[in-house]
Amino acid sequence: MHARRSSKRDSTRGRLDGFSMVEVVISIFVVSVLITASLNTVGASVKGTKQISSAAQGALLAQELMSEILTLPYVDPDAPSLTIGKELGESSTKREDFDDIDDYDGWSKASLENRDGTARPGMTGWSRTVSVVYVSAADLVTPTVVDTGIKRITVRVTFLTKFVAELCALRSGPAALQVLKKVYPKATPVLVPDPEVI
Numbered sequence: 001m002h003a004r005r006s007s008k009r010d011s012t013r014g015r016l017d018g019f020s021m022v023e024v025v026i027s028i029f030v031v032s033v034l035i036t037a038s039l040n041t042v043g044a045s046v047k048g049t050k051q052i053s054s055a056a057q058g059a060l061l062a063q064e065l066m067s068e069i070l071t072l073p074y075v076d077p078d079a080p081s082l083t084i085g086k087e088l089g090e091s092s093t094k095r096e097d098f099d100d101i102d103d104y105d106g107w108s109k110a111s112l113e114n115r116d117g118t119a120r121p122g123m124t125g126w127s128r129t130v131s132v133v134y135v136s137a138a139d140l141v142t143p144t145v146v147d148t149g150i151k152r153i154t155v156r157v158t159f160l161t162k163f164v165a166e167l168c169a170l171r172s173g174p175a176a177l178q179v180l181k182k183v184y185p186k187a188t189p190v191l192v193p194d195p196e197v198i
């Protein structure tokens with residue numbers, strides 16, 4: 001009787017062990033698939049994160065340069081000129097020598113530097129360019145050749161020759177600001193005091 005019960009228990013354990021083994025195998029297989037899928041997901045996520053990170057970094061670099069530009073006056077303080085670009089006698093490509101916003105027009109640097117020209121370590125591959133054009137209140141896209149009282153500044157950022165971010169800002173005098181307010185009543189202007197007016 002005891003021997004028969006023992007035999008039955010052994011048989012049951014054998015089936016359980018057998019099921020367990022199958023379950024384990026299935027579990028490993030499923031886990032393996034999940035791990036593989038997870039690794040693929042993580043790989044895609046890391047790639048996506050890098051792209052997001054590059055876009056975020058590019059946006060920050062564009063904002064940083066734009067903030068620097070907007071601290072300067074609308075026109076040259078020493079030689080007010082209607083012509084976009086550096087004034088007569090100004091030839092430096094150093095940003096610290098620029099004294100009005102359109103001195104930045106055409107500025108381009110294939111490496112990342114601080115305003116004083118010192119290199120920024122750990123930022124290989126980044127480059128920034130700036131353009132400054134006159135635009136009209138009625139058309140903020142198409143550049144005009146005459147002084148409309150509105151300058152559009154565009155900062156473009158690339159990473160490893162790939163376009164990453166672009167930031168545009170308008171700078172105007174008080175008169176043109178009133179025109180802009182009428183044309184775009186729902187827009188909220190960010191009032192940046194002109195250093196020459198303060």
Ligand SMILES: [Ca+2]
Nearest residue numbers: 076087100103
């Ligand atoms: Ca200047």
Ligand SMILES: [Ca+2]
Nearest residue numbers: 085086102103
């Ligand atoms: Ca200038």
